[in-house]
Amino acid sequence: MNRRALLKLAAAAPIAPLAIQFVPMAQAAGHGDVTQVIGVQHFRVGTWVVTALLDGSLPIGPENFSNLTPEEAEALTRAAFLEGPAVDTGVNAYVLRNGTETILVDAGGAGAFPGLGALPAALEAAEIAASDVTRVVLTHLHPDHIGGLLGEAGPVFTNASVHVHAADIAFWNDAEIKAQVPEGFHPFFDLAVAVTKAYGDKIMPFEGDTDLLPGLAARALPGHTPGHSGFLVSSEGEELLIWGDIIHVGAFQFPKPEAAIGFDVDPDTAVSTRMALLADVAESRLTVAGMHLPFPGIGHVVTEGSGYRFVPQGWTFSL
Numbered sequence: 001m002n003r004r005a006l007l008k009l010a011a012a013a014p015i016a017p018l019a020i021q022f023v024p025m026a027q028a029a030g031h032g033d034v035t036q037v038i039g040v041q042h043f044r045v046g047t048w049v050v051t052a053l054l055d056g057s058l059p060i061g062p063e064n065f066s067n068l069t070p071e072e073a074e075a076l077t078r079a080a081f082l083e084g085p086a087v088d089t090g091v092n093a094y095v096l097r098n099g100t101e102t103i104l105v106d107a108g109g110a111g112a113f114p115g116l117g118a119l120p121a122a123l124e125a126a127e128i129a130a131s132d133v134t135r136v137v138l139t140h141l142h143p144d145h146i147g148g149l150l151g152e153a154g155p156v157f158t159n160a161s162v163h164v165h166a167a168d169i170a171f172w173n174d175a176e177i178k179a180q181v182p183e184g185f186h187p188f189f190d191l192a193v194a195v196t197k198a199y200g201d202k203i204m205p206f207e208g209d210t211d212l213l214p215g216l217a218a219r220a221l222p223g224h225t226p227g228h229s230g231f232l233v234s235s236e237g238e239e240l241l242i243w244g245d246i247i248h249v250g251a252f253q254f255p256k257p258e259a260a261i262g263f264d265v266d267p268d269t270a271v272s273t274r275m276a277l278l279a280d281v282a283e284s285r286l287t288v289a290g291m292h293l294p295f296p297g298i299g300h301v302v303t304e305g306s307g308y309r310f311v312p313q314g315w316t317f318s319l
Contacts, residue, residue: 038054038121038122038125039054039118039296040052040053040054040122040125041295041296041298041315042126043298043313043316043319044238044319045233045235045238045239045240045287046215046234046235046236046237046238047098047215047236048097048098048215048233049096049097049319050094050095050096050233050289051094051095051096051097051126052092052093052289052297053092053093053094053119053122053123053126054090054091054092054122054295054296055092055108055110055116055122055144055148056090056091056108056115056116057088057089057090058089058091058113058115058116059086059087059089059115060086060087060248060249061086061087062084062085062086063085064262064263065249065260065262066260066262066267067258067259067260067271068252068256072256073252076252076255076256077251079251080250082251087251087252089249089292090291090292090294091116091291091292092106092289092293092297093108093119093291094242095128096233098215098235101135102128102132102133102134103133103134103137103216104135104157105136105137105138105242106138106244107136107157108144109144109148110147110148112143112144112147113143117148120148120156130156130157131157133159134159135160135161135162135212136149136161136162136163137212137216137218137231138168139228139229139230139231139243139244139245140164140228140229140244140245141164141188141191141192141225142188143188143191145244145291146191146192147191149195149198150195160202161202161203162195162204163218164203164227165205165206165218165220165226165228165229166205166206166207167226167227168225168226168227168228169192169203170226171226171265172188172196172225173192177189206229212231215233215235216231216233217232218232219231219241221246221273221277222266222269222270223266223268223269223270223271223273223274224244224245224261224263224264224273226266228245229244230242230244230246239286240287241286242290243288244290244291245263245290245291246274246277247274247290247293248261248263250292250293250294250310254278254309254310255304255306255307255308255309256307257271257275258271258275259271278301278308282301282303285300286300287313293312294312296313299311300313
């Protein structure tokens, strides 16, 4: 990581108060006296069966964004029929199955934030055991994407290799970088180190745009983190791009893609990546999936005015 990007990370701290509260999984999954139904949705991409799984939600307020005025945030929240000022954003994960592989894309944030930790129940409802998972592919190493990799006894997915961009491994395991960033970011580093140590030689680094296996390719989408990646799922002429954290709050960032969130390691690059990708998928009509889009997080992007609009995919009635 260069000095310029490091200074941006430090400068972002006042935008996003980063008070991670590590809590027991049972507490994280609870929502008072009433719990929502378990989030599971299946659909197909060619021969792949894709299962969207809901891990929970995080409230994100407009104060976490740059290039977004309070007045703009209020107007966009109202236009989206949302109650503000904070907006609940989902935390999704996906399973890809093709008969020989069971691949988990991100693992949720159990223990990392209140409101997360429902992934194990969603996997159980989908009749997918942790031991069935052959690979875990990670969009990046933020806590709400890797918390579910570890349980009280250690690694949860004991039969799986873990694929993650080499740049993210290097960044989050760098003690010198950790020492230079605000203390509120330190738990991000600690959890990434714990995960990489726990999975040891099962960690499989990749770089850039690369094929992980037939029908699954990594696509570099840097900025949010140095190694932030998406995954292109393809089969029989059909495609799905799981784009990770390109969008955090759709009500803000689709109409104003220049709005950067305080969790971005390199905000300028994250904005450039988002703007280029939104233009690309809008023109190509590519189906996308996002970890922070409203569950199940599947749909399309269309151009609207000077920005974009997300069109959710409807419920899949049959496979």
